[in-house]
Amino acid sequence: MRYFFLFLFVCSFALAQSNYVPKGDNIINFLDRLAMKGVIKINDEFKPYTRQIISSKLIELKNKRSELNELELQELDWHLENYSYEVKDTTNTRWRLISIEKPNFNVKVSPLLGYGISSFGGENGHIRWSGARIEGSYSNWFASHLEYVDFGEFGDNVDKFKKNTVLTGHNYKSAPNGIEYSDVKGSIGFTWDWGSVSLIKDYSKWGHGQFGQIFISDKPASYPHLRFTLQPTDWIRFYYMHGWLNSLIPDSNSFYYNHTESEYPFLRKQYVSKHIVANMLTVEPIDWLSLSIGNSYVYSGELRPEMFIPFMYYKVMDHNTGREGWDDGNGQIFADFKVSYFKNAKIYSSLLIDVLEIREILKNTWWTSWFAYTIGGKYVDAGINNLDISLEYTKTNPWVYENNDESTSYKHLNYPLGHWIGQNADHLRLQFDYSIIKNLHVSLFFERVRNGGLKDVIKYAYKNLEKQEFLYSPLRKESRVGFSARYEVLHDLFTKLDLSYTKITDEDTKRTLGFMLGDNISLCFMMYYGF
Numbered sequence: 001m002r003y004f005f006l007f008l009f010v011c012s013f014a015l016a017q018s019n020y021v022p023k024g025d026n027i028i029n030f031l032d033r034l035a036m037k038g039v040i041k042i043n044d045e046f047k048p049y050t051r052q053i054i055s056s057k058l059i060e061l062k063n064k065r066s067e068l069n070e071l072e073l074q075e076l077d078w079h080l081e082n083y084s085y086e087v088k089d090t091t092n093t094r095w096r097l098i099s100i101e102k103p104n105f106n107v108k109v110s111p112l113l114g115y116g117i118s119s120f121g122g123e124n125g126h127i128r129w130s131g132a133r134i135e136g137s138y139s140n141w142f143a144s145h146l147e148y149v150d151f152g153e154f155g156d157n158v159d160k161f162k163k164n165t166v167l168t169g170h171n172y173k174s175a176p177n178g179i180e181y182s183d184v185k186g187s188i189g190f191t192w193d194w195g196s197v198s199l200i201k202d203y204s205k206w207g208h209g210q211f212g213q214i215f216i217s218d219k220p221a222s223y224p225h226l227r228f229t230l231q232p233t234d235w236i237r238f239y240y241m242h243g244w245l246n247s248l249i250p251d252s253n254s255f256y257y258n259h260t261e262s263e264y265p266f267l268r269k270q271y272v273s274k275h276i277v278a279n280m281l282t283v284e285p286i287d288w289l290s291l292s293i294g295n296s297y298v299y300s301g302e303l304r305p306e307m308f309i310p311f312m313y314y315k316v317m318d319h320n321t322g323r324e325g326w327d328d329g330n331g332q333i334f335a336d337f338k339v340s341y342f343k344n345a346k347i348y349s350s351l352l353i354d355v356l357e358i359r360e361i362l363k364n365t366w367w368t369s370w371f372a373y374t375i376g377g378k379y380v381d382a383g384i385n386n387l388d389i390s391l392e393y394t395k396t397n398p399w400v401y402e403n404n405d406e407s408t409s410y411k412h413l414n415y416p417l418g419h420w421i422g423q424n425a426d427h428l429r430l431q432f433d434y435s436i437i438k439n440l441h442v443s444l445f446f447e448r449v450r451n452g453g454l455k456d457v458i459k460y461a462y463k464n465l466e467k468q469e470f471l472y473s474p475l476r477k478e479s480r481v482g483f484s485a486r487y488e489v490l491h492d493l494f495t496k497l498d499l500s501y502t503k504i505t506d507e508d509t510k511r512t513l514g515f516m517l518g519d520n521i522s523l524c525f526m527m528y529y530g531f
Helices: 002-014 028-037 050-061 071-084 358-362 456-464
Strands: 098-102 105-120 123-136 142-155 174-175 178-192 195-202 223-233 236-250 256-258 266-268 269-284 287-302 330-338 345-355 369-379 387-396 425-437 440-451 475-491 492-505 518-529
Touching: 028 050, 028 071, 050 071, 105 142, 236 287, 266 287
Parallel strands: none
Antiparallel strands: 098 105, 105 123, 105 518, 123 142, 142 178, 174 178, 178 195, 195 223, 223 236, 236 269, 256 266, 269 287, 287 330, 330 345, 345 369, 369 387, 387 425, 425 440, 440 475, 475 492, 492 518
């Protein structure tokens, strides 16, 4: 590891700074829409974007104002105010709590505050959060950010587990009539003309899924990782990460007592160490086609040096280094494509193969291979300016993300690293998005989620190899029709309203909280500053 940091130090004098934007930043969708309309080109198989990439696209859009409609022009000017330092145009700027901008130095400090009230099935609750985001850069070689937010959810409708929802799952602590948790993110990153390298604790999304990603998603809480990206040409891109996960499995070999002189000695405990490594290669053979292929690998125990080689097929390293079945890891391969041949439209799909048993497939026992896929499409300006339509379907077969060794399951804090629906499930969503006026975005959607059971993994997936039908019992069904509206009153000051009708049935009496079952109306109103 010390050689890696030495590499960063030596290279930093020739590198340019960059920070990643928060995953909920409005500008991500703004740029994606204009890319679909052919006004700009942006690489959207990996998110979020850096401020450097975003500012370059805003400068490009300044020179293409004639290709934007009236609302898009207003929103462009709005975003230019937010990136005035990066685009080197201080004609119009925005207010920040603290902003120090010099030719070779800048620091920005923003508060993160929010409060919301909610009702679900007649049960009420509220959520509050507070924190701050600090980001800055020095000269053309250093950039870093730190974000800390403390959350609290209280009331009779608190979902303490976040298992059957797209919401990010965290490490929760009980509180009077609720839960508390924190979200800490930070990074130090360097960028040069054709690549970047970062040490980062933040979220990322791999693949083109809009309502969930089957490779790498933001379902689990953020985890520290090394991130390395390359773009040697306009049509080739490469992504790599090595992350540190939490297995939540106690490692009894590491237990020890201290303060043994005390009447109450302290027993120190640790979890089994757990890591993920992944890479993805994207090529664009023609302007309207993007193809990606990659592999990921989860392993436990000590760090393995071969996992820090970015250009590697990691699963074969088990056999190549003499590791047996009781000492190996859990590998996956995946692929993704996007077709944007028709203006204003895109079609995309992702495939994850968790287990591939070719010999068993040839014997017609194909169910011993575990896979998941997403297929979807989006059409912008669908007959009316600023009206978008999205349709997406995801299916995960039984056992996907699971493993016979829990310390190498495809999870962090027991939440899947991939799609939030987990194994043996599917998800269908149809959504209409409309921008009425500047900064006011509304959505109307229909969603259906089905979750099957999870039997003894070792018995049924590894020993007996019995065929398990998709969505085998106990079955959970959820249908939801909803409306959402979000308005940015001032820069980073939002109001948000969510209203939905849900119908949930579950044959497993322990999986779904009681107040959620049946037919219910849910309502949530929030006001917050920052993302």
